[in-house]
Amino acid sequence: MKHPNDDGTRVDYAAEIYAAMLNDSGTSAGIEVASDPVEVTRGAERTAAPTPPQKSSSGIVESSASAPTATFSLGDTPLARELSENTRRRQALAAAVLPLPAKTRVVTVANQKGGVGKTTTTVNLAAGLARSGARVLVIDLDPQGNASTALGIEHRSETVSVYEVIINDEPVTNVIQKCPDFDTLFCVPATIHLAGAEIELVSMVAREQRLRTALEKFLDESADPFHYVFIDCPPSLGLLTINAFVAAQEVLIPIQCEYYALEGLSQLLTNIKLIERHLNPVLMVSTILLTMFDSRTNLANQVAQDVRDHFPEKVLTTLIPRSVRISEAPSYGQTVISYDANSPGSLSYLEAAAEIAQRGAPH
Ligand code: ATP
Numbered sequence: 462m463k464h465p466n467d468d469g470t471r472v473d474y475a476a477e478i479y480a481a482m483l484n485d486s487g488t489s490a491g492i493e494v495a496s497d498p499v500e501v502t503r504g505a506e507r508t509a510a511p512t513p514p515q516k517s518s519s520g521i522v523e524s525s526a527s528a529p530t531a532t533f534s535l536g537d538t539p540l541a542r543e544l545s546e547n548t549r550r551r552q553a554l555a556a557a558v559l560p561l562p563a564k565t566r567v568v569t570v571a572n573q574k575g576g577v578g579k580t581t582t583t584v585n586l587a588a589g590l591a592r593s594g595a596r597v598l599v600i601d602l603d604p605q606g607n608a609s610t611a612l613g614i615e616h617r618s619e620t621v622s623v624y625e626v627i628i629n630d631e632p633v634t635n636v637i638q639k640c641p642d643f644d645t646l647f648c649v650p651a652t653i654h655l656a657g658a659e660i661e662l663v664s665m666v667a668r669e670q671r672l673r674t675a676l677e678k679f680l681d682e683s684a685d686p687f688h689y690v691f692i693d694c695p696p697s698l699g700l701l702t703i704n705a706f707v708a709a710q711e712v713l714i715p716i717q718c719e720y721y722a723l724e725g726l727s728q729l730l731t732n733i734k735l736i737e738r739h740l741n742p743v744l745m746v747s748t749i750l751l752t753m754f755d756s757r758t759n760l761a762n763q764v765a766q767d768v769r770d771h772f773p774e775k776v777l778t779t780l781i782p783r784s785v786r787i788s789e790a791p792s793y794g795q796t797v798i799s800y801d802a803n804s805p806g807s808l809s810y811l812e813a814a815a816e817i818a819q820r821g822a823p824h
């Protein structure tokens with residue numbers, strides 16, 4: 462994969478972009494995952510759900526196991542309609558054949574707002590595409606290492622990780638690990654060392670291009686081609702995120718359906734434009750995904766409509782619902798697709814993955 466903008470003279474622009482980005486440091490908003498009554502009532506469907514592994518000490522196992530079992534006739538109730546709708550969705554997904562891209566699609570999942578679903582989206586779309594037969598690589602570029610955790614990937618501090626790739630020129634092939642749940646899903650893990658990389662990068666040569674250089678080399682030399690690379694970004698617009706923008710062709714922005722959803726978005730788009738102009742001319746926002754949608758609130762519906770009005774071409778039709786199963790999965794080191802494949806959250810991520818594959822690369 463050759464990049465049209467390998468000219469070392471562009472380093473000057475980088476300082477300007479970086480300064481602009483630092484003016485907009487992201488905030489970290491914690492999310493409270495409320496129990497979803499719609500899901501809890503799906504006991505009838507849950508009879509086929511997998512038994513979660515027993516390794517967590519949290520109350521999660523208890524809450525999953527205690528889902529009621531329907532022993533009554535559902536008739537034409539909202540629950541019956543929902544169950545039949547889920548069955549229809551499962552059948553449609555089973556019948557769909559997803560096209561594989563001819564060239565590796567490198568997608569950076571970014572939003573400087575914290576807790577909007579970047580990591581959840583990264584790992585579940587990656588798993589959804591891997592399940593359909595694509596070879597997928599996830600690069601965990603967040604020192605929190607949440608994507609590594611969710612994929613069941615070793616990332617203790619002594620693990621060789623993306624830090625060594627970016628700072629010590631370690632080849633990607635030496636740090637890559639296979640996800641235990643999917644044969645074609647791989648991960649470059651992040652460890653806590655990555656937290657220091659932002660500062661170490663500042664004085665390095667070609668500091669914005671280090672990930673791209675390493676990734677291009679890996680993809681060029683890989684015997685089996687990869688179809689997708691997803692890069693999970695931290696909730697900030699520092700040098701790690703710039704590296705992710707420079708390494709990718711596409712940006713996927715998850716937007717949480719809540720009041721502050723659009724705050725900071727124009728700054729993010731401005732920064733992406735700056736990167737496109739000076740460091741990576743092929744970069745573009747290809748996809749916006751609405752996450753944690755709660756159809757019971759007017760606010761969520763209004764936010765979703767606002768985002769669709771602003772970006773009609775970019776927003777996926779699929780909405781990701783707020784779902785207990787999605788939030789439980791990482792504590793078992795799993796994506797929701799392996800944790801509870803038939804849950805509504807899993808179906809939504811599979812549908813979003815299908816949409817991304819069917820839309821194809823934007824260029
Ligand atoms: P950060 O900015 O810290 O990297 P993030 O943008 O990567 O956060 P996630 O970690 O994916 O966001 O999600 C934040 C929290 O919300 C997590 O606890 C996650 O399990 C939960 N979550 C994400 N999506 C959903 C969903 N659809 N339903 C319920 N909970 C969700």
Ligand code: MG
Binds near residue numbers: 580694
């Ligand atoms: Mg994250």
